[in-house]
Amino acid sequence: MANYPFEGKKLMTPGPVPMPEAVKQSLARYECHHRTPEFAEILERVFVNLKPVFQTKQHCYMLAATGTGGLEAAMVNTLSTQKKSLFINAGKFGERWGKLAKAYGLPFDEIVVPWGEDIPLDKVREKLQAYDYQALGFQACETSTGALLPVRDLAQICQETDTLSVVDGITALGAVSLPMDDWGLDVVVGGSQKAFMLPTGMTFLSLSEKAEQEQSDIPSYYFNLAAEKKANQEGKTRYSTPTHFVIALDIVLDDILNRVGFAEHLKGIAEKAQVFRDNVSLPLFPKTASASLSCLSVPAGLSAVEIKNKVSKKGFIIVAGQDQLQDKVIRVGHMGAMDSEDLIQTAQAIESCL
Numbered sequence: 001m002a003n004y005p006f007e008g009k010k011l012m013t014p015g016p017v018p019m020p021e022a023v024k025q026s027l028a029r030y031e032c033h034h035r036t037p038e039f040a041e042i043l044e045r046v047f048v049n050l051k052p053v054f055q056t057k058q059h060c061y062m063l064a065a066t067g068t069g070g071l072e073a074a075m076v077n078t079l080s081t082q083k084k085s086l087f088i089n090a091g092k093f094g095e096r097w098g099k100l101a102k103a104y105g106l107p108f109d110e111i112v113v114p115w116g117e118d119i120p121l122d123k124v125r126e127k128l129q130a131y132d133y134q135a136l137g138f139q140a141c142e143t144s145t146g147a148l149l150p151v152r153d154l155a156q157i158c159q160e161t162d163t164l165s166v167v168d169g170i171t172a173l174g175a176v177s178l179p180m181d182d183w184g185l186d187v188v189v190g191g192s193q194k195a196f197m198l199p200t201g202m203t204f205l206s207l208s209e210k211a212e213q214e215q216s217d218i219p220s221y222y223f224n225l226a227a228e229k230k231a232n233q234e235g236k237t238r239y240s241t242p243t244h245f246v247i248a249l250d251i252v253l254d255d256i257l258n259r260v261g262f263a264e265h266l267k268g269i270a271e272k273a274q275v276f277r278d279n280v281s282l283p284l285f286p287k288t289a290s291a292s293l294s295c296l297s298v299p300a301g302l303s304a305v306e307i308k309n310k311v312s313k314k315g316f317i318i319v320a321g322q323d324q325l326q327d328k329v330i331r332v333g334h335m336g337a338m339d340s341e342d343l344i345q346t347a348q349a350i351e352s353c354l
């Protein structure tokens with residue numbers, strides 16, 4: 001096999017994340033066909049076991065696409081070109097709502113929040129009360145800044161104004177608690193390469209009853225969720241199932257739900273975030289940090305990109321910032337198969353490069 005330069009290095013990024021040994025082994029081990037009763041059994045179990053992660057009784061969809069595909073699927077199934085939506089743009093991923101909406105001719109307004117700042121809830125409420133928006137789109141965790149958004153408060157404001165809450169939970173679902181039904185979230189989207197600890201390439205989403213009933217006027221073929229659900233209810237996906245991912249997901253969900261326990265699993269991520277933060281001297285960039293990752297401000301005069309490169313030479317792959325934060329922050333993930341020792345060593349490697 002070829003030697004790749006990243007071999008032997010510990011992946012400490014906020015997605016993709018390091019995969020558990022059992023996932024890696026299952027990816028190499030199981031070859032099967034998706035249209036078989038044996039595989040249908042696994043698929044059905046995975047559909048059931050996704051629900052506690054979303055904390056919902058609703059159907060959870062699995063699509064072969066990256067997280068952005070999940071967001072696109074959410075939009076083309078619930079939004080209409082006849083009604084404006086409102087998006088919170090508080091970072092690189094917050095910007096994406098507008099880009100997606102433009103591609104489909106969906107009218108929208110944005111609340112632009114300076115990167116890393118808290119979301120001005122009064123302003124969101126004011127906007128939603130002043131105009132009959134169809135949906136409010138926001139991240140649960142804005143990965144470019146490491147910020148955790150006030151998902152519950154935003155969902156509450158949406159309920160007050162009968163607005164759909166569409167949540168990009170790609171770096172949050174499975175890492176922080178997002179009780180979809182309890183909080184009344186209408187759409188939640190996750191990504192395989194984050195807290196699900198799989199390779200990049202699958203997205204998971206769930207829609208509330210209300211969101212399922214929305215009639216979008218946007219044409220879609222692959223992302224037609226009604227057709228997808230019909231196939232899922234027959235024990236299959238509409239098109240070829242990424243069987244390797246689904247089997248690995250079956251293993252991950254069994255571990256998280258049955259061996260560790262979901263609450264313990266979330267607690268473990270929060271504890272790992274704390275261990276890392278206790279061992280590094282750089283301050284957190286966002287006002288309110290998510291447990292999924294630490295986004296750290298780099299002191300003036302130092303280059304985040306250089307620090308990232310030096311840390312990589314020491315065996316730990318981390319990332320610097322994006323766009324306006326490119327050389328100003330470094331980011332380290334807390335999801336995936338990493339333990340406290342990995343995080344302490346990463347912190348020490350960072351410290352030695354300052």
Ligand SMILES: Cc1ncc(COP(=O)(O)O)c(C=O)c1O
Binds near residue numbers: 066067093168191200
């Ligand atoms: C919050 C958030 N939204 C959307 C995306 C896009 O996901 P993908 O790159 O899987 O399409 C990411 C990826 O890191 C993300 O962190």
